[in-house]
Amino acid sequence: MFSAATYAERRKALCARLTERGEKGLLLFPGHASSPMNYTDNAYPFRQDSSFLYFFGHDHEGLTGVINLDAGESWYFDQGFSMDDIIWSGATATPEELAARCGAEKYGEEKTLVQMIADAKKTQRPIHILPVYRADSRMRLVQLLDCGVMEVDTFVSTPFIKEVVALRSIKSIEEVMEIEQALETSYAMYANALSATRPGASERQIASILHSTLALAGSTASFTPICTGRGQILHNHEYSHILHSGDMLLIDSGAESENHYASDITRTFPVSGTFTDQQRAVYTIVLAAQEAAISKCAPDVPFIDCHMTAAKIIASGLRDLGVLKGNVDDIVDAGAHALFFPHGLGHMLGLDVHDMEGLGEDFVGYDSTITRSEKFGLRGLRLARKLQRGFVVTVEPGCYFISALMEQWEAEGTCKEFINFDTAKQFSEFGGIRIEDNVYISRDGHRVLGQQIPKTIAGIEGRMHASSQRLFQCN
Template sequence: MFSAATYAERRKILCTRLTERGEKGLLLFPGHSASPMNYTNNTYPFRQDSSFLYFFGHDHEGLTGVIDLDAGESWYFDQGFSMDDIIWSGALATPEELAARCGAERYGAEKTLTHMVTEAKKSQRPIHILPVYRAETRMRLVQLLNCGIMEADKFVSTPLIEEVVKLRSVKSIEEVMEIEQALETSYAMYANALTATRPGASERQLASVLHSTLALAGSAPSFTPICTGRGQILHNHEYSHMLHSGDLLLIDSGAESENHYASDITRTFPVAGTFTGQQRDVYSIVLAAQEAAISQCAPDIPFIDCHMTAATTIASGLRDLGILKGSVESIVAAGAHALFFPHGLGHMLGLDVHDMEGLGEDFVGYDSTITRSEQFGLRGLRLARKLQQGFVVTIEPGCYFIPALMEQWEAEGTCKEFINFDTAKQFSEFGGIRIEDDIYITSDGHRVLGQQIPKTVAGIEGRMHACSQRMFQGR
């Protein structure tokens, strides 16, 4: 946990901002409960709700936080623990001690919480909640609010969402340090994966390297790692294939810090240690797109502009390879490049790997100045609004050759005036390339977070050659 003062200050700012907007009543932050895998006592690994973590800090089940806007004070509620809980899981601190650790002025048991919510409803005091994304949380709110299953959604508060997004979007120095802690683990994950990558290895072997590195660091994945020789499948979590000379290995993975802040890094490596000519050409295009987009990151720059810079760079590079044709401006305007770059450039990063996505993507990535495009590829952009000092974002352009999508576009004649389908078919077995880093927006520009993980052609080939030499000498 951070200091009690950190959580108290966050809640104070939230309370002040909502009160200034004329909001009244209670803000309700239910923490997570344990979620059974196949029977009650065999649960998935526990992960606390990120907004509860942000405002109250505690990382175990059975908790609820309340901010009373009218009284200007916070309550910490704990369902308590029985002797059986102590026997099986050990004793926790008292509710009084736990409230003090997160700076809450008041604390109480579950019955006090129930009474508080019941009285608020009776007196028609507003009750504000954030969007509900877990079934267990929904059922708890149904009981607490005495409402129907879907009626809980009527308590979801747009003003609360907007102010939470404003607060969580701007990262403090201690939050950036947490992300960099997670990135230290990411660095070790990629160093170990590079060492283990060779023809004849399996995707499962390399995925196990990522997981073991996380375990040894006392960390957990910020999302299910992608570790695949079939990079054209954007979210490929299947590890069933062997890797061969000439293949590319795409790893997209992240770790969590001690306080659950996420890292998110992608690298693409040649399995045999050296890029083929075709791979080098496409890889160089993606790297140029990433570097161009990163260089543009600064306060007041619309993130959609960074995306379009990456798209233009990819379109230009593919035109040089004869895959696209026509003017680059016309290619990008028509969305022809999206056949090969079908996703957005990146997203916010913080306590969630797609930070605050559970609050509503359009609240996080868009605002009154910009609406989501309907164009294929561009409509998947999670973040489009202006960057601000303190944001942490990912920059992850990619280039993919997806046979089914290419066949569909050719059959339908989609963007046929800009695509040389015969040339594109020569890349049908290519796969995909993505390169991703985590970027902190500073007062006058940006900083790439974490130790540098090799991403230039020379850097990757040099590191993999050194790894293979050490492995050979060790035999």
């Protein structure tokens, strides 16, 4: 946990912002419960709700936080523990001690919480909640709010969402340090994976190295790692294939820091240690797109502009390879490039790998100045609004040759005036390339976070050749 003062200041800021809006009543933060895997005592690894973590800090089950906007005070509630809990899980601090650790002015038992909410409803004081994304949390709110299952959503408060997003979007120095800590683990994950990548290795072997590196670092994955020789499948979590010479291995993975801040890094390596000419050509395009998009990141720059910068570089590069044809601006305006770059450039990063997505993607990545596009390739852009100092974002362009999608576009004649389908088919076995880094928006521009994981062609090939030489000497 951070200091008690950190959590107290966050809650104070949230309370002030909402009272300025004229909001009254209670802000309710239900923490997560344990989630059984196949029976009650065999649970999935526990992960606390990120907004509860941000405002109250405690990372165990059975907790609820309340901010009383009218009194300007916060309450910490614990469902308590029995002797059986102590026997099986060990003793915990008292509610009074736990409240002090997160700077809460008051604390209470479950019965006090239930009475507080009942009194608020009886006197028609507003009760504000954030969007509910877990079924068990919804059922807990059904009990606390004494309402129907679907009626829970009537308590979701747009002003509450907007002010939580506003606060969580701007990362403090201590939060950036947490992300840097997660990135130290990411560096080790990629160093170990890169050293083990060679023809004959399996995707499962490399994935196991990622997981073991996490475990040895005392960390967990911020999301299920992608580790695949078939990079054209954007979220491929199957690890069943053997890697062959001529393949590329795409790894998209992340770690969590001690306080659950995420990293999210993607690299694409040649399995043999050397890029083929075709791979080298496409990789050069994607790297140029990523570096140009990163260079554009700065306060007040709309992130959609960074996306379009990457899109134009990918379109230009593919035109030079004969895959696309025509004027680059026309290609991008028509969306022809999206056949090969079908996703958005990146997203916010913080306590969630897609930070705050549970609060509603359009509250996080969009605002009154920009709405989501319906165009293929743009509608998946999670972040489009202007960047602000303190944001941490991912920048992850890619280029993919998805046979089924190419066949569909050719059959439908989609963007046929800009696409050389016969040339594109020459890449049908290519796979995909994505390169991703985590970027902090500073006062005057940006800073790429973390120790540099090799991403230039020379850097990747040099590291892989050095690793193979060490292996040869050991054998």
